[in-house]
Amino acid sequence: MVKNIRKGELADALGLDYSETSPPPPPSPTPLQKIRWIQPRGKAGLLGMEISVNNSSVSFGADLVEAIGGVGTQVKFGTAQRNGRMMILLVPGSGYRISQGKRGYFKAGSPKLVSILREQGLPYGRYKVIKAQGGFIARPMI
Numbered sequence: 001m002v003k004n005i006r007k008g009e010l011a012d013a014l015g016l017d018y019s020e021t022s023p024p025p026p027p028s029p030t031p032l033q034k035i036r037w038i039q040p041r042g043k044a045g046l047l048g049m050e051i052s053v054n055n056s057s058v059s060f061g062a063d064l065v066e067a068i069g070g071v072g073t074q075v076k077f078g079t080a081q082r083n084g085r086m087m088i089l090l091v092p093g094s095g096y097r098i099s100q101g102k103r104g105y106f107k108a109g110s111p112k113l114v115s116i117l118r119e120q121g122l123p124y125g126r127y128k129v130i131k132a133q134g135g136f137i138a139r140p141m142i
Contacts, residue, residue, distance in 0.1 A: 047059065048061040048062070049063045049130075050064065050129060051129060054124060056110075058108055059105055061106070068136070069092050071106065074097050075091065076091045076094055076096075077089070079120045081121070086122045087137055089135060090137075090138065091135035092135065096109045096113060128141050
């Protein structure tokens with residue numbers, strides 16, 4: 001059975017100091033310097049009418065997904081070259097399905113699609129999308 005010990009009696013029995021108030025916090029060793037805040041990664045909504053080609057898939061802006069036909073629409077990818085610059089051709093109808101990730105981003109394709117696009121000379125990066133006859137053309141934002 002445990003006895004009810006009043007405040008301070010245990011400290012006295014152990015030979016320790018006891019006070020009703022907590023001790024002051026230890027002084028800070030040195031002030032923080034060169035603080036840099038890391039910005040969160042962008043979301044697909046920030047892409048607007050743009051796409052981003054990364055190493056795992058092709059990400060779409062929310063405005064572009066709406067213009068193409070929404071989540072679940074299938075998109076066929078192609079490449080073309082004009083004035084020495086590679087472009088992406090998008091045609092809704094068949095091909096890779098646009099899906100929405102858990103965090104709200106929109107994507108289509110796979111690492112295999114990206115590797116095929118890269119083999120055809122397409123660099124990673126962001127592309128501005130414009131409406132064209134029968135689909136869309138994406139040109140690099142350089």
